Amino acid sequence: xxxxxxxxxxxxxxxxxxxxxxxxxxxxxxxxxxxxxxxxxxxxxxxxxxxxxxxxxxxxxxxxxxxxxxxxxxxxxxxxxxxxxxxxxxxxxxxxxxxxxxxxxxxxxxxxxxxxxxxxxxxxxxxxxxxxxxxxxxxxxxxxxxxxxxxxxxxxxxxxxxxxxxxxxxxxxxxxxxxxxxxxxxxxxxxxxxxxxxxxxxxxxxxxxxxxxxxxxxxxxxxxxxxxxxxxxxxxxxxxxxxxxxxxxxxxxxxxxxxxxxxxxxxxxxxxxxxxxxxxxxxxxxxxxxxxxxxxxxxxxxxxxxxxxxxxx
Numbered sequence: 001x002x003x004x005x006x007x008x009x010x011x012x013x014x015x016x017x018x019x020x021x022x023x024x025x026x027x028x029x030x031x032x033x034x035x036x037x038x039x040x041x042x043x044x045x046x047x048x049x050x051x052x053x054x055x056x057x058x059x060x061x062x063x064x065x066x067x068x069x070x071x072x073x074x075x076x077x078x079x080x081x082x083x084x085x086x087x088x089x090x091x092x093x094x095x096x097x098x099x100x101x102x103x104x105x106x107x108x109x110x111x112x113x114x115x116x117x118x119x120x121x122x123x124x125x126x127x128x129x130x131x132x133x134x135x136x137x138x139x140x141x142x143x144x145x146x147x148x149x150x151x152x153x154x155x156x157x158x159x160x161x162x163x164x165x166x167x168x169x170x171x172x173x174x175x176x177x178x179x180x181x182x183x184x185x186x187x188x189x190x191x192x193x194x195x196x197x198x199x200x201x202x203x204x205x206x207x208x209x210x211x212x213x214x215x216x217x218x219x220x221x222x223x224x225x226x227x228x229x230x231x232x233x234x235x236x237x238x239x240x241x242x243x244x245x246x247x248x249x250x251x252x253x254x255x256x257x258x259x260x261x262x263x264x265x266x267x268x269x270x271x272x273x274x275x276x277x278x279x280x281x282x283x284x285x286x287x288x289x290x291x292x293x294x295x296x297x298x299x300x301x302x303x304x305x306x307x308x309x310x311x312x313x
Contacts, residue, residue: 058105073166142181190232
C-alpha cells in the first residue's frame, strides 16, 4: 500500500498547494524543471518529482517585494538591497514568459530574518554609543551591504529593540562597526600639504602635477571615504631629496625669493626645472649644496651659516 507520494503530476501538485495547474506548470518551466515543449500535454500526464514539489510549496506562500518590506519592517532601500545582493532570492524571477512577477516565499523571508536577529540582545532602548542600523549608516558613511555582511558573519555585537520587531530595530555599536568600514591612513599628502612641505604654493604644485613631474593617485578619506587626489609620500620625499625650491634657496642665499633668478645667474646655477614646467624654479639640491660649500661669504653677507636653510621634509 502506497503511504508516501514520491511523484506528482502537475495537476496533483497544483491541487496539493492550492495553485492553478497552468500557474504550477509555468512556475516549473521557469525553474527549469519542466520542458516547455513537453508541457503541452494534459496536466495529469506531466510527472514531477520532489524538487518540483519543493518549488511549488515555496510558491504557494508568496508575497511581492512591498509585502516583504512590510512583513520585515524595512524600507524600500533595504528591500532592494536584500534582493540585489542575493540574500533574498525570488522563487521565480521576473520577466516575460517566467510565469510570475518577482515574488518571495514567506519561509525564505523568515529564514533571513532569523539569521539577522539570531543572538541579538533584546533591549528597551539603545545603549550609549549604539544606534539602529538605518541611522548607523548615515553616521558611518558605509553601505547596507557592508553592514549586513558584518551582522550575518557575526563579527559585531547586535542588539534589538523590544518595541521594534523588524530588522531595522537591530542595534549596533558605532565604534565597533567603524573599525571595520573606515579606510586606513592616507598614504600620501594632498596638494596643499605638499605645498607646505616644499615651501612653495599650491599653484606651483598643481603645475608639477599637470606636467607629470609629481604623479598623483586616488585615495579615500578615512572617515567618509570620499575620493581625493594625493601625492604618495615616497614621491614627495624623492622630489624633496632631488630639488630645492626658490623660497629655501633664497633663505640660504640671503635674498628675497623674487630675486632668486638673478642671484642664481650670478653664481652660475640654472634651474633644473624651469618655471614654465613647474610654476616655480626648482634647482638640483646637490648643485645648491655644492655651491654653498665652495662659496666664500663676505663679512656683510646675509647668507646663513649652515645648510639647514635648505631644509628637508
